[in-house]
Amino acid sequence: MxxxxxxxxxxxxxxxxxxxxxxxxxxxxxxxxxxxxxxLPLAGPARPGGGTRPGRIALASLAGEATPPPRVRTTIEELDRALGGGLVPASVVLVGGDPGIGKSTLLLQATCRLAAAGRRVLYISGEEAVDQIRMRARRLGLDAPTLDVAAAINVTDIAGTLEAETDLALVVIDSIQTMWLDTVDSAPGTVSQVRATAFELIRLAKQRGFALILVGHVTKEGALAGPRVLEHMVDAVMYFEGDRGHQFRILRAAKNRFGATDEIGVFAMTDLGLVEVPNPSALFLAERRGNVAGSAVFAGVEGTRPVLVEVQALLSPKGGDGAPRRSVVGWDTGRLNLLLAVLEARCGLRLNTMDVFLNIAGGLRVGEPAADLAVAAALVSAATGRPTNAGAVYFGEVGLSGEVRQVAQADARLKEAHKLGFGQAVLPRRVARTNAPAKAPDGLELREIGHLSDLVAMFGAAETEERKGAE
The missing domain is CATH 2.20.28 (Rubrerythrin, domain 2)
Structure with a gap:
């Protein structure tokens, strides 16, 4: 029994x-x-003499030729960059992001371009009717008569359609939380439904050889909703980041079996949808004002792409008897507290009675430790009231003793700074045991520092020069 x-x-x-x-x-x-x-239904015990004979799997040797997977380029370069060069046939990509951030807009643009290029593409929406998809395409100026769209949530019907179709290059499911499988007795969006429907769709993608993109909802904390097992089932996980108050959108790869996991694609939201930003550094610095205390330019690297962004810091006297405020946008709050402690303990700056506000201009989220030196420069500039050099960039990691440590890809950071017209770079001092020193492009001055006190001394020297000039 x-x-x-x-x-x-x-x-x-x-x-x-x-x-x-x-x-x-x-x-x-x-x-x-x-x-x-x-x-879930439980399987009965196996009978020794009954049923069919189990099959055997094919075994292969590790020695053999490994060719790169073929790619289907969407012709949206920023999307292809984040994917690692394009869509891989039979791969599954999970795309998440806040509501209204532009996930459906980007995927509709990508599917229209692929369909216009002669690829067989199917866009299935569980949240919008077909007429609503047509209205959005018309508003964005998209024209792809060969793109097939459907409004459905029953995965059994969707699977029957996909098995009957041939030459499919891409299938988009918007979104996986709306899909429903009649063999699972629970509502759409529950853990059982998400796991079962995703497994069925992924099985079809692997069997039929088409690329599959699943759109996923996110929680209030910004993480993908539903079970974490869903992220392990797919080949790539993409997060669409950005503040709806800013025009910039960042497509960041959190997992990618066919490419780098630190690549980003940069887009700008316009009336005609998402527009690629081939040179994000120039766009992030377009509205920067020089000669303002509390501003510094960070030379960062996102994947293989150097990106220059402005770090803004504002200090004000603490109000009331409570603890001072620490407000951060685009950076790690814990890292800010660490830098403030190092500046007080190692450099003698008194910041414990100040409210500190830090912002990465443009809506970009910076996570690499190389931003420590730029943040410290912005904080020291705001504390002393002395603007940083408008033609300088900063990068370097700061340790607890105040030392400034080396970071990777210094040459790429310097080349990007020189290309955008910067004349000076403040970076960690090279030591004998490190690799070859960074090579400065012609016209770019390198100012190496080994400790945060050297950075504070730079602002003191600037103040002395101003006094001499006034006398």
Missing amino acids: AKKAAVRYVCQACGAVTPKWAGKCESCGAWNTIEQEAP
Whole structure:
């Protein structure tokens, strides 16, 4: 007699299974996310003499030729860059982002371009009707008569359609949280439905050889909603970042089996949809004002692309009797607190009575430690009231003792700074045990520092020169 499956309760945030309901999930700490779900059917015990004989899998040797996977280019260069060179046939890409950030707009533009190039493309929406998709395409000025669109949520019907179609290059599912499988007794968007529908669609993509893009909802914290197992099932995970108050949008790869995981694609939101930004450094610095205290230019690297952004810092006297405020946009708050502590303990700056506000202009999220020196320059500039050199860029990692450490790809950072007309670069001092020193392009002065106190001394020297000039 087959064992009866027990009732189970599943967390809709992390997918953890518990035997009874609770207000808080012990696995992820989320509140009111545990819901009862119908148990999955249990298979009966295998009979020694019954059923079909199990098959065998094909074994291969590790020695052999490995050719790069073929690519299907979308002709949207920034999208292809983030994907690692284009879409790989039979691959599955999960795209997430805040509501209204532009996920559907970007994918509709990509599918229209592929269809116009003669590729067989299918766009399936579970959130919009066909007429709504047509209205959006008309508003964006897109014209692709060969693009097939559909409004459906039943994965069984979708699977039957995909199995009947031939020569499919790309299928877009917008979104996976709206898909429903009639063999799973739960509502769309639950952990069981998301896992089952994604598995069925991924199986079809691998079997039929078409690229599959799944759009995923995100939580309030910005993470992809649903079970983490969904991210492990796909080949690439892309996050669409950006503030709707800014025109810039960043497509960042968090996982990519066929390319680098630190590449980004930069777009600008316009009335006609998303427009590629081939030179993001110039766009991020377009509205920068020189000779302003609290501003410094950081020479960063995103993947293989050097990007120059402006770091802005503002200090004001603490109001009230509470702790001073630390407000950060586009950077890590913990890293800011670390730098403030180093500036106080190692350089003698008194910042514990000041409210500190830090912003990465343009809406870009910076995560590399090389931004430490640029942030420190902006903070020292704001604290002393002395503007940084308008023609200088900064990069370097800061340690707890105040030392400025070397960072990777210094040559690429310097070349980008020189290309945009900067005349000076403040960077870590090279040491004997490191590799070859950075090569400065002609016309770019290198100013090497080994400690944060050297950076503070630069602003003191500037103040002395101003006093001499006034006398």
